[in-house]
Amino acid sequence: MARKHLHALETPSTNGVKATRNVLIYVRVSTDAQAQNALSLMDQENQLVARCKRDGENVVGIFRDEGETATNMKRPAFEQMIARATDGTRSVDAILVYSFSRAFRNQFEQELTVRALRKHKVELISFAEPLTNDASGDLFRKFIGIVNEFQSAETSRATTRTMKENARRGFSNGGIIPFGYKSVDAEIIGNKQKKKLAIEPVEAEIVVRAFDLARNGDGNSGPLGTKKIAIWLNERGFRSRNGSLFGTGTIHEILTRDAYTGVRRFNEFNRKGDGERKDVAEIVEYDVPTIIDRALFDEVQALLVARQPRAKGPRLTSAPSLLGGLVRCDCEVSCALTTATGTSRTGKIYAYYKCIQATKQGRHKQGDGTSCVNRKVPRPVIEKLVVEALTDQLLQPDRVTSILLALKARRDERQASADRRIVDLARQASEAEERLGRLYAAIEAGTVDGTDPTLKERVAALKASRDRAVEALDYAKKSSGAPIEIDPVAVDRFTRLMREQLTSGDVAARKAYLSSMVDAIIVSEDKIQIVGSNDNIRSTFGPDGQPTPRVRKSVQEWCPGAGSNHRHCDFQSHALPTELPGRAPREAKAH
Numbered sequence: 001m002a003r004k005h006l007h008a009l010e011t012p013s014t015n016g017v018k019a020t021r022n023v024l025i026y027v028r029v030s031t032d033a034q035a036q037n038a039l040s041l042m043d044q045e046n047q048l049v050a051r052c053k054r055d056g057e058n059v060v061g062i063f064r065d066e067g068e069t070a071t072n073m074k075r076p077a078f079e080q081m082i083a084r085a086t087d088g089t090r091s092v093d094a095i096l097v098y099s100f101s102r103a104f105r106n107q108f109e110q111e112l113t114v115r116a117l118r119k120h121k122v123e124l125i126s127f128a129e130p131l132t133n134d135a136s137g138d139l140f141r142k143f144i145g146i147v148n149e150f151q152s153a154e155t156s157r158a159t160t161r162t163m164k165e166n167a168r169r170g171f172s173n174g175g176i177i178p179f180g181y182k183s184v185d186a187e188i189i190g191n192k193q194k195k196k197l198a199i200e201p202v203e204a205e206i207v208v209r210a211f212d213l214a215r216n217g218d219g220n221s222g223p224l225g226t227k228k229i230a231i232w233l234n235e236r237g238f239r240s241r242n243g244s245l246f247g248t249g250t251i252h253e254i255l256t257r258d259a260y261t262g263v264r265r266f267n268e269f270n271r272k273g274d275g276e277r278k279d280v281a282e283i284v285e286y287d288v289p290t291i292i293d294r295a296l297f298d299e300v301q302a303l304l305v306a307r308q309p310r311a312k313g314p315r316l317t318s319a320p321s322l323l324g325g326l327v328r329c330d331c332e333v334s335c336a337l338t339t340a341t342g343t344s345r346t347g348k349i350y351a352y353y354k355c356i357q358a359t360k361q362g363r364h365k366q367g368d369g370t371s372c373v374n375r376k377v378p379r380p381v382i383e384k385l386v387v388e389a390l391t392d393q394l395l396q397p398d399r400v401t402s403i404l405l406a407l408k409a410r411r412d413e414r415q416a417s418a419d420r421r422i423v424d425l426a427r428q429a430s431e432a433e434e435r436l437g438r439l440y441a442a443i444e445a446g447t448v449d450g451t452d453p454t455l456k457e458r459v460a461a462l463k464a465s466r467d468r469a470v471e472a473l474d475y476a477k478k479s480s481g482a483p484i485e486i487d488p489v490a491v492d493r494f495t496r497l498m499r500e501q502l503t504s505g506d507v508a509a510r511k512a513y514l515s516s517m518v519d520a521i522i523v524s525e526d527k528i529q530i531v532g533s534n535d536n537i538r539s540t541f542g543p544d545g546q547p548t549p550r551v552r553k554s555v556q557e558w559c560p561g562a563g564s565n566h567r568h569c570d571f572q573s574h575a576l577p578t579e580l581p582g583r584a585p586r587e588a589k590a591h
Contacts, residue, residue, distance in 0.1 A: 026065075045064075071152055096127060100145060178257060180291050210254050324511070516547075
């Protein structure tokens with residue numbers, strides 16, 4: 001039967017009065033400076049609202065993007081506005097922008113968006129560029145989009161050229177300041193205050209200590225790895241710039257940052273596209289204060305390469321299956337399980353997980369049980385069991401509350417070491433001030449000869465000691481860890497939303513939330529063991545209990561022993577064993 005064409009009936013206006021349109025307003029600024037002073041945003045919004053009032057249009061929503069570029073569509077307010085306009089309710093008639101450049105800097109994405117909006121009977125209107133709603137208006141809009149894209153590219157090239165010249169003169173171009181440095185005023189050129197990097201004494205001390213531990217150890221052992229260095233610093237009250245504990249990732253970043261040798265690079269990587277390293281001619285090197293000697297840096301790099309752990313492959317982490325990159329076999333080499341498919345005699349296609357090494361090498365279980373059993377685990381079965389175990393046993397308010405309480409106790413214990421360091425620094429600052437005061441008193445009393453040539457050096461040394469202690473004290477207070485607050489209402493909201501996220505939605509979204517909690521899923525013949533860390537729960541627990549999945553990268557796998565990893569037992573001690581259906585428990589091996 002042929003499909004009938006549905007025609008929308010036009011509602012005649014009453015007494016010739018034009019029907020009121022529902023309009024969404026979108027405003028945007030592209031720089032943080034513009035976002036902070038809000039002048040451009042406010043000006044755009046006022047003019048657009050005034051236009052709607054003049055034409056008798058109903059403003060049903062205003063969306064603002066502050067400090068966002070229009071070269072791509074990934075802008076929070078913009079995405080919300082498009083979703084609102086295309087939600088299928090037909091409650092929006094038009095989107096009003098100050099100019100097309102406020103919404104788009106890419107002509108192709110502009111036309112795709114216009115086409116999508118027209119499918120929902122939504123018109124895109126530019127205040128500064130009024131166009132007719134016909135073929136000629138479409139032609140001019142496309143031309144404006146091309147011009148906007150060209151201007152954006154030219155502005156980007158000019159900005160990059162200016163920033164490269166700025167770097168050649170030794171000035172900082174902003175961005176994240178490397179740990180160990182701080183930004184200070186250098187000189188004023190024109191009406192611009194130029195900045196340079198200077199050594200931040202407290203952070204630089206931590207950098208030097210980390211390199212020394214990596215090469216020489218702490219005196220009781222040989223060279224320490226990133227994990228042991230993090231433990232050593234955390235136990236002695238050292239904290240990162242934002243007051244958090246040091247982790248292996250932060251320590252590895254410190255040990256591999258070659259800017260500490262006195263040379264920093266600008267424009268090294270392509271921020272768009274694949275992020276590859278640019279040609280040498282495009283990279284600008286400029287001098288910064290040296291913290292680590294080049295020979296020491298190279299020696300530590302050699303040690304890191306020699307001890308590099310096996311990484312989890314990005315191919316597995318980005319696998320389309322729900323458990324890809326997490327599920328592992330319990331064979332002797334503890335290999336990852338890969339996805340595979342098969343076809344039955346009846347032609348039915350089924351999916352399963354299978355040990356990678358067993359697939360590559362054809363290894364089967366030997367008499368001693370040390371080799372892989374080469375098992376095939378049905379994907380729907382194991383995914384269902386894992387999700388049910390997490391929702392029924394872990395994501396319950398009582399369980400999450402107990403985990404947060406354990407973390408709070410551990411945070412309080414570690415904060416005590418930081419507090420002891422604060423007390424020590426306060427005592428050092430006080431003693432330095434007292435010694436300086438006694439020296440001044442002796443000079444005034446005539447006990448010490450004020451013309452002694454060594455006196456100036458002694459006073460300078462005492463002042464430097466006092467200033468270092470005061471600065472370190474201020475830094476320690478500023479970086480003191482924030483307490484963990486446990487709100488029963490937020491915990492209940494978190495567990496409820498997490499259960500919903502794990503059981504509904506597409507595979508990519510479910511996998512993001514699953515990966516934020518779970519570090520490994522180990523499959524044996526008779527059970528599944530889900531392994532994770534209490535810190536995973538804490539990092540996923542967002543403001544007011546809103547789940548915030550982490551962006552996971554390729555990271556080293558955990559060491560198998562609890563004694564070799566201080567986080568290994570965080571919730572492996574509460575591991576969630578799940579019996580595999582149809583498998584008898586394996587008998588204990590005789591030793």
